[in-house]
Amino acid sequence: MSIMQIVALAVVAVVLIVIIRQERPELAMQLSMVAGLIIIVFVLWKLAGVIKVLERLALRAELNMVFLSALLKIIGIAYIAEFGTQVCRDAGENALAFKVELAGKVMILVLAVPIISTIVNTVERLLP
Amino acid sequence: MDLLNVDMLFKLAGIGILIMVFTQVLNQAEKKEQAQLLTLAGVVIVMIFIVKLIGDLINTVRSIFNIY
Numbered sequence: 308m309s310i311m312q313i314v315a316l317a318v319v320a321v322v323l324i325v326i327i328r329q330e331r332p333e334l335a336m337q338l339s340m341v342a343g344l345i346i347i348v349f350v351l352w353k354l355a356g357v358i359k360v361l362e363r364l365a366l367r368a369e370l371n372m373v374f375l376s377a378l379l380k381i382i383g384i385a386y387i388a389e390f391g392t393q394v395c396r397d398a399g400e401n402a403l404a405f406k407v408e409l410a411g412k413v414m415i416l417v418l419a420v421p422i423i424s425t426i427v428n429t430v431e432r433l434l435p
Numbered sequence: 436m437d438l439l440n441v442d443m444l445f446k447l448a449g450i451g452i453l454i455m456v457f458t459q460v461l462n463q464a465e466k467k468e469q470a471q472l473l474t475l476a477g478v479v480i481v482m483i484f485i486v487k488l489i490g491d492l493i494n495t496v497r498s499i500f501n502i503y
Contacts, residue, residue: 309439316441316444319441319444320448323444323451323452326452327452330459331474331477333474334450334454334474334478334481337447337451337478337481337482338447338448338481340485341444341447341481341484341485342444344489344491345441345443348491348495349439351495351496354499355498355499358499376501379500379501380502383496383497383500383501387492387493387496390492
């Protein structure tokens with residue numbers, strides 16, 4: 308029943324943020340950031356179990372672990388980049404948010420290059 | 436690490452409301468500079484907590500998704 312806890316936390320946080328925002332917008336921004344961080348850390352710990360099961364499945368299917376670890380790294384980068392983007396956008400800094408987003412995309416692309424080259428190699432071997 | 440730490444949120448909201456009230460009092464007493472400094476102090480104190488939380492988040496993501 309963790310979802311109840313999360314919803315309750317978010318509602319309480321929203322009430323407090325709305326109270327503080329009238330007078331001190333900068334503190335309200337920090338407070339919303341803290342609420343988001345608490346929720347996201349909690350959810351990521353829940354996700355850890357699922358990831359462990361996925362890793363075990365991949366091990367049993369004898370997949371190449373390089374691909375799974377690259378995939379997990381990409382998901383991690385996506386979460387972190389999305390968090391940074393949302394914080395910047397909340398504070399009204401759309402330009403910075405866009406740059407953080409771009410950085411996340413580039414980092415994901417860098418991690419995806421080995422996978423793409425593997426696909427190209429496989430296709431090359433299949434074609435006569 | 437497996438529970439929602441609501442204490443942190445309430446602590447920081449308490450700091451926020453306290454600073455809000457004191458700033459209003461100082462503004463009423465015509466002490467604008469001190470009110471500004473109080474706000475700055477509040478922002479810095481909350482920022483310390485936020486940096487700790489961001490460190491938590493990054494360590495969590497690192498350990499879960501195997502990023503080094």
